[in-house]
Amino acid sequence: MSGRRTPDVTLVFPPQWSPFQPALALPSLRAWLERAGHSVRVIDANIAFYEWLLSDDCVARLRGALDAASASTRDAYETFLGAAAAFRETILRVRRWQALKTLRTERLETYVAETYMSSRALDTYLHYVSHIAGGFKLSPYNFSIPGNSLRVADIESFLAHPPPLLMAFVALEVDRILEDRPRFVGLSCIGQEQLLFTLLFAKRLRERTSAPIIVGGTIFSRIFERGRLPAQWFRYVDVFVRNEGELPLEGILGLDPLDLGAGIARVPGVIYLKDGVPTSTAPAAPLKPDAIPVPDFDELPLESYLVGEITLPILASRGCYWGKCEFCHHGMVYGEKYSASSLDGIVAALDELEAKYGITSFAFNDEAVPPKVFRGLSSLLAQNRPRHFDFTGLLKFENYFQSEDFRNAREAGFRSLYIGLESASERVLDLMQKRSTSAVMVRNLADATAADIWTHCFVFFGFPGETEADAEETVSFLMSNSGIIGSFGAGTFSLEHNAPIMRRLAEFGVSVREAHADSIDVYYDYDVDRGIGPKRAIRWMEQLNEQSDGIPSYRAINWIPREHLLGLLSAGTVADLKRISIGCVDEGDAPLAMPLSTFTIDRKSAGHGRIVMNMLNGRTFALKGPLDVAFASVREAEAHLGDIEGAWPDLLTALRSGSGERASHQEDTRPI
Incomplete structure (x- = not known):
């Protein structure tokens, strides 16, 4: 046992998640719990996973996997394994820019080129690891098992016979988690990509400790909402936390870990097993942003993330100020409530984080930064230099915004904005309850671009009721407005459990296909009786991507991970980045x-x-x-x-x- 104090709880962020930026969940929980008097340890097992994948230990285990293979298979991968150290050097070289902030502008072309090479080499490295190890497919944005199955039987089979390479890492990391003998262990699963690793960690922890295991994050809560949370998973997990974790976890830590069942029914916002059935207590009351302390990133290895500029996530609000979109269920995390931080509170948090960590780049992870907050914060910071911050965040198109708002935002430090365009058809936007107009979208994009702010637009095809003409309108909008759109991401409509549209399926002409009885997927397969169906939506997405490849500015930026973009823009203008990136890609x-x-x-x-x-x-x-x-x-x-x-x-x-x-x-x- 180490010399540190036994933690009340060790909070763990499992793989698989982006290795480019720390997540916000655990630093926020740690700050809340420590203010309440609890001792908390935080472990980012995701970035530890990437460090381990690049290690000699992992490479040796991959060699061992080849020893049991045929001669031709061994031969096929030996060049890669022999090059592992060179891969590691190329991938990690991007980190050196964290210590070269004053040189990034001067050496922008080298900075962009090395970021490009690091990202591409990482993709290649993970591809080879997946193929040699077998049993999974890994990328910086995804983790899946063969068939991408979300059936309980397939997940249980994976847990019973996990790929040896993954279990080698899980075993090492569980040793680290338990070295201080925490009273409780918490696992944060904020994305479906983490689900399998979360269960692997929980299963291994259950074998090694009697400490109660708590799992939080939205994924298991959404599975429970659909009525598909398997009772057998309580073999590994004692309690699942629903939505916001601060109040539920504080309540759990006040219980006796040896007799959790005696008080768990009094803790708000948790799921536990009662008489063999997963049962939920009433939700915890949503928290106001200004009631929450500044996130505590102390135990995260900030120098280990695979970027040239560390960006810390932050919130200016909790919930979505708009909260009307038919396709979106994100507000469930905050009980469908919304509240914003005060401007003074946001600025104080930024100043504290800069003073504590020496970091000046921040990503607003709000569902969308509220318009009044965006205007007020931009104006306040623009007028109160010499503060120097770099920001990115999500925004909704609004008639409220004027050109001055974007000029102030750029002066305040906003370098990029991510905007839910969704569709360029006003008819479809009205069906979605998005209520944007073409004139406002063009004006907001043009004003942001004129202010030298990068704009990224999210679009998707196949919202029920969308026609071929509507889809063509979206494609034409993106193709004809490439001068005021920095980049875009295209997808297809997903029918999510408990999204508002689920209450009006007949009105939208949607029929849900029957899912397999043991599927835990929180998205439904569906058909529509009019307009574009799922298969045709995929083709429209492909058509847009194919057409946009002919536009140099779109083609050039496809390689840049979102978490890298702010760092690159902080070193140069939008025009600089486009020019250099076009050179890299071409x-x-x-x-x-x-x-x-x-x-x-x-x-x-x-x-x-x-x-x-x-x-x-x-x-x-x-x-x-x-x-x-x-x-x-x-x-x-x-x-x-x-x-x-x-x-x-x-x-x-x-x-x-x-x-x-x-x-x-x-x-x-x-x-x-």
């Missing part, structure tokens, strides 16, 4: 700024010559004769591709195109 998987060290080498296959792997796409090929000799000489000199453009044009062509002789035994390793 140069493909081997931009001229790419160090030759990003091509890993393997000399063991002498019959093939020098086998080279491009870490940005995982493609392997062989260099022979003069190309082999030339590559050896320039790689040792730590050159970049651009350095060999004049002296070694044939080598440059071979490396950029991957057109050297293919290493035939490597064919199956190229990522899809």
Whole structure:
């Protein structure tokens, strides 16, 4: 046991989640509970997972997995495993910019290029890990098992026989969680991508400790709402917390961990097993933002996130000020209530976080920053320099906004805004209860762009009642307004349990397909009796993505993870980032700024010559004769591709195109 005080609770954020930014849930809970007098330890097991995936220990275990495979399979992945250290160097190189803030503007092109290479190399690395380990598919944004099944039987099978690589990490992390013998252990599951890992952690913890295990976050609460929370999962979990966790967790920590059942029914907002049936207590009262202390990020390894600029999440409000959209059920977290922080409270929190952590970049994670808060905060900060912050946040189109609001926002530090456009058809927007107009959308976008603020628009196809003409209107809007839209993300409509539209399915002509009896999916398969159905919606999404690929500014930005964008914009203008990013993407998987060290080498296959792997796409090929000799000489000199453009044009062509002789035994390793 370590020398630290035994925690009342150890809070854990399990994989799989983005490795680019800390989540807000646990720092907020920690601040609340410690103010109430409880000792709290926080562990970000997600970023620990990424650190471990890049470690020698993980690579050794992957080698062990190959030992049991056929000779041809082993051969196919040996180049990757031999290059693991080089992958690690390329992926982690982006972190160095955290300590080079004063040089980012001066060296913007290098900063963008290294962020690009780090992101691409990480994608390739995770692809190979997934294929070698088997049994799962992992990316920075997703974790799934074969078939993407959400049936209880398949999940139970996964828990009974998890991939050995994952269990090796879970076992190590559970040892860390229990080293201080906490009275309670809490797991935060805020996304469906974390569900399987959360259950794996809970199962392993149950085997190792008698401490009660509590699971919070929205996913299990939504499963319970649908009536599909399996009673057998209480073998691993003592209590599930519904929605906001502050008051329920405070109530739980006041109970005797050895006799939890004696008082759990008096704790608000929890789900427990009563007579073999999952049962919920009444919800806790929603909290006001100004009643909540500033989040405490003390125990999070802020230097470990895979970004060049750390961004901390923050809230200016709880709930959604609009709260009318037919497709959205996000407000359930806050009991469908809304309240905003005071401007003084927001500024005080920003100042405290900057003073404590030396961080000036913040992401407002509100459902949408309230218009009056956006205007007031922007004006206040713009007028009170020399504060220097960089912000991003979500916004709704509003006639309320004037051009001055966006100019003040840019002066205050807003570099990017994420906006729910959803559809460009006013008829569909009225069906959604979004109530935006084309004129307001264009004006808001133009004003933000004129103020040098990046705008990202979310759109989706297939909202019930949408016609082909409506979908075409959305495509045309995005294609014709690329000058005032920085980027967009396209998807298709999802019919979520308890979303407002569920109360009016007949009115929208929606019929729900019967789900499998043991499915825990909180989204329904459905059909519509008019307009665009699910399959046609997918085709419209694909058509938009295909058409937008012809617009350089859209094509250039697709690679940038959302959590990287603010850091990149803090170092340059929107025009700078577009220009440099277009260069990266147009140069493909081997931009001229790419160090030759990003091509890993393997000399063991002498019959093939020098086998080279491009870490940005995982493609392997062989260099022979003069190309082999030339590559050896320039790689040792730590050159970049651009350095060999004049002296070694044939080598440059071979490396950029991957057109050297293919290493035939490597064919199956190229990522899809």
